[in-house]
Amino acid sequence: MSKVNLKGLSLSELQTFVESLGEKRYRAAQLFSWLYAKSAQSFDEMTDISKEFREILKHSAALDNLELVTKKTSAQDGTTKFLFQLADGLMIESVLIPPEKTSPNAEKRLTLCLSTQVGCPLDCKFCATGTMGFLRNLTAGEIIDQVIQAQRQNEKRITNLVYMGMGEPMLNYDEVMKSIDLITDESSILIGAKHITVSTAGYADHIRRMADEDRKAKLALSLHSLDNEKRTQLMPITKKFSVDELIDALEYYYRKTKRRPTFEYILFDGFNDTEDDIRKFIKLSKRIPCKVNIIPFHSIEFTHPLGFAAGLHPTPRARMETFADALRKADITVMIRNSSGEDIEAACGQLAVQEKSLVRKQSRKSETKNITNPQLHSAVS
Numbered sequence: 385m386s387k388v389n390l391k392g393l394s395l396s397e398l399q400t401f402v403e404s405l406g407e408k409r410y411r412a413a414q415l416f417s418w419l420y421a422k423s424a425q426s427f428d429e430m431t432d433i434s435k436e437f438r439e440i441l442k443h444s445a446a447l448d449n450l451e452l453v454t455k456k457t458s459a460q461d462g463t464t465k466f467l468f469q470l471a472d473g474l475m476i477e478s479v480l481i482p483p484e485k486t487s488p489n490a491e492k493r494l495t496l497c498l499s500t501q502v503g504c505p506l507d508c509k510f511c512a513t514g515t516m517g518f519l520r521n522l523t524a525g526e527i528i529d530q531v532i533q534a535q536r537q538n539e540k541r542i543t544n545l546v547y548m549g550m551g552e553p554m555l556n557y558d559e560v561m562k563s564i565d566l567i568t569d570e571s572s573i574l575i576g577a578k579h580i581t582v583s584t585a586g587y588a589d590h591i592r593r594m595a596d597e598d599r600k601a602k603l604a605l606s607l608h609s610l611d612n613e614k615r616t617q618l619m620p621i622t623k624k625f626s627v628d629e630l631i632d633a634l635e636y637y638y639r640k641t642k643r644r645p646t647f648e649y650i651l652f653d654g655f656n657d658t659e660d661d662i663r664k665f666i667k668l669s670k671r672i673p674c675k676v677n678i679i680p681f682h683s684i685e686f687t688h689p690l691g692f693a694a695g696l697h698p699t700p701r702a703r704m705e706t707f708a709d710a711l712r713k714a715d716i717t718v719m720i721r722n723s724s725g726e727d728i729e730a731a732c733g734q735l736a737v738q739e740k741s742l743v744r745k746q747s748r749k750s751e752t753k754n755i756t757n758p759q760l761h762s763a764v765s
């Protein structure tokens with residue numbers, strides 16, 4: 385009989401499970417608390433559950449914990465990047481991002497950036513994860529376990545979550561929303577929905593769905609250009625949902641929820657940082673009240689980009705400031721993000737892709753020694 389992985393099950397699913405074992409429903413609430421509030425890593429830790437029931441659980445259920453493979457902390461800014469191995473051997477990344485010193489309540493804030501897929505099918509030209517292709521969606525349990533395992537590695541409490549790591553959250557919508565429901569449950573990790581942001585590369589239909597379902601988590605759009613042609617070059621998803629369709633969906637979202645979306649905007653030298661780009665942004669802000677995060681470009685030269693991607697370079701800092709000031713003069717809330725963790729490969733997918741090169745090198749070297757880790761290899765090939 386295959387074991388049921390309990391991590392990721394909701395309270396009602398746990399109730400169904402314990403009842404299937406002939407146990408009382410209240411056992412489910414105990415399990416829920418041990419899984420999500422107390423971060424139990426084994427059934428033996430669940431000390432208020434009888435020994436007999438724990439033995440039954442060991443035979444019929446599993447706790448698939450993410451395994452920490454690598455942890456790197458930036459000497460520059462304290463950003464910490466985790467590489468986790470999933471139960472099937474695939475690899476994902478999560479990144480702990482300390483607050484900008486100038487942000488309100490900086491000493492209390494700690495943000496974790498979560499992955500939602502292994503790899504990503506969207507092939508954005510500036511992204512290391514995009515070069516990996518798509519392997520599979522994460523389960524709600526694998527998403528929530530990134531929070532649990534990162535918290536176990538860190539004394540300071542994680543206060544904010546951003547679904548902006550590897551993968552496109554809207555392509556794994558049900559598991560993403562289930563993970564948020566679990567995290568925000570009052571018997572769980574308890575990070576409030578207003579401290580959680582879901583980011584999309586541009587799925588207009590799911591932006592409308594979030595509004596229709598009155599999802600309380602915040603919404604961010606990786607925008608990067610308001611010019612349809614340029615955005616299509618950067619982000620092929622624009623062929624499916626044009627800039628105009630995205631803006632319509634965001635206007636719908638704002639009217640329905642009264643919540644301002646955030647636009648993520650990586651500045652590329654001479655490509656999307658012109659006066660025309662500023663004018664388009666100001667026009668957009670008249671239609672949709674918004675916040676803008678300007679993000680410096682992390683080079684992905686280590687992936688050996690070709691063609692269009694090879695021509696992408698970071699906008700110089702002075703030009704970045706000019707761009708931000710022009711938007712601020714139009715009453716747009718603008719943050720210029722620090723280039724977090726550049727010394728630890730903290731750009732999305734960078735560590736996993738570099739791990740892939742490492743594995744390839746290792747496998748070449750070790751052909752005669754047979755020491756290649758097949759799970760690690762399958763994670764990244």
Ligand code: SF4
Binds near residue numbers: 507
């Ligand atoms: S930026 Fe996000 S959506 Fe685009 S390829 Fe990378 S992970 Fe996927």
